[in-house]
Amino acid sequence: MTMLSATQNRAFLPINADLINNPAYQHLSNDALMLYSLYQQRQQVSAYHADNDNPTFVDEQGVFVYFSNEEAAKILRISVRKVSSLRSALIKCGLIHVVRNGLKNFKIYVNQPQETPADVELILPWANFSFEKPQVTNTQVDANVPADFAPTEKQILPINQSNSKQSKLNITSETNESGLKDSVVIDEQPKPKDPVSLEKTAVDSLMNRLSNMISTQVAGRVRILTNNSYKEAKALFDMIFKAKSQVTNRLFTSPTWMYDDAATKATRFETNNVMTKGLESALLRISEALFKQNNVIKNKERFMYVYLRNFMASAVQNFLNDNYELSEDDQIDLKLLMNFSA
Incomplete structure (x- = not known):
């Protein structure tokens, strides 16, 4: 079993790439992103029950989840007060909608993040990259995917690309070879300031x-x-x-x-x-x-x-x-x- 296939068989808590790429969510902390992902994953469970004729977690507003701040605090290993603050931030962003249900319970409706605008430079340009081997020889490479992540039949990279580039500009103190042989450095004394x-x-x-x-x-x-x-x-x-x-x-x-x-x-x-x-x-x-x-x-x-x-x-x-x-x-x-x- 390859490292990749072994990784794919593990359970993960996915984070929507739009939460990272879209400037509308840049102020959200990592804990807020994790909390949203917990809500979204729980929503998928509620939707599964609804698809199997169990309407417990569905009402006129749609699919919802029950997820207390205490439960989230235990999972994220933070205080309940911090979860309350993070939840408020998600509400302000429109990522969730919370409705009180009884004295203590809250129904949480999870919304999809806004798509990242087309004119925004992506922070995670490889987020939609597929690790599946290409089926055809002449594949088209997505312009948003970096070259080193693009699927090609054969790709050879230097062991250390940064060192490879740096070697072309290598300057030693012994030779003082900077390539600017005609440059003249004038030593000027700074004028005294008042x-x-x-x-x-x-x-x-x-x-x-x-x-x-x-x-x-x-x-x-x-x-x-x-x-x-x-x-x-x-x-x-x-x-x-x-x-x-x-x-x-x-x-x-x-x-x-x-x-x-x-x-x-x-x-x-x-x-x-x-x-x-x-x-x-x-x-x-x-x-x-x-x-x-x-x-x-x-x-x-x-x-x-x-x-x-x-x-x-x-x-x-x-x-x-x-x-x-x-x-x-x-x-x-x-x-x-x-x-x-x-």
Whole structure:
């Protein structure tokens, strides 16, 4: 038995290639794709029963499945809260439709993904490739299938194609043979930069390092608040992350949230869009308060820190409430944890 035939005899959980190729689904995580595939596979079982005169899983809306979040969490080895979040993402994409049935059960209707537009460059161009041997000699090769996956009678490739190509451009330090014999390299001394330009470059570097966590709008507000001063901009960012760290530490003191994936997402700029988008508004309000009450606020740094900390706590609480199905006890516990005035 060949390796391929042995593989084909195993059971798999297939993932529709349109979920990967179609830009409409590019924001879905791997866990979301796996969850959808579980729903789709279960739907096929329901359809099988319907075809064999068992209408248990069919109603006026079509074929449906019963698949609890607890069951999916056990299969995918993730928390129930995360399954709830993934299911919400699938609903927003139109991949599933969920209807409550009784107090605890939900009917899940699984829809087919949208076909990938013809003008989109495929990420998985070989998804429809067949490993069956061609029946005719003159086969036509699909233009979307890479050459190394196209079925041909005989195909010879170098052992290491990248090394083969690289050998043509091989340059050694001993010979210094680059093929550009006529090139002339001029060693120019850089002109000294003025202090203002140097500080602006330093601020730009600071913003660039934090670009994966803060938005362009937030960077602009920080520049205005600190008058493009590197020292003040860094101090403000340190204050922002210190406030976020205090909120994170408070949340993780609770056994309910200590090892929870939802809590981790809620306390990170990269995953909590409420925190990312709301930070600009928080900085605007701080600027307004400092302008209007400049003579009233005695300790400006303390005022800014408390405001930022309370904003972070509110953003964490809103993110968890909006994206997860929290029990009443979880909501009470979260509200107490995020109340720093108590």
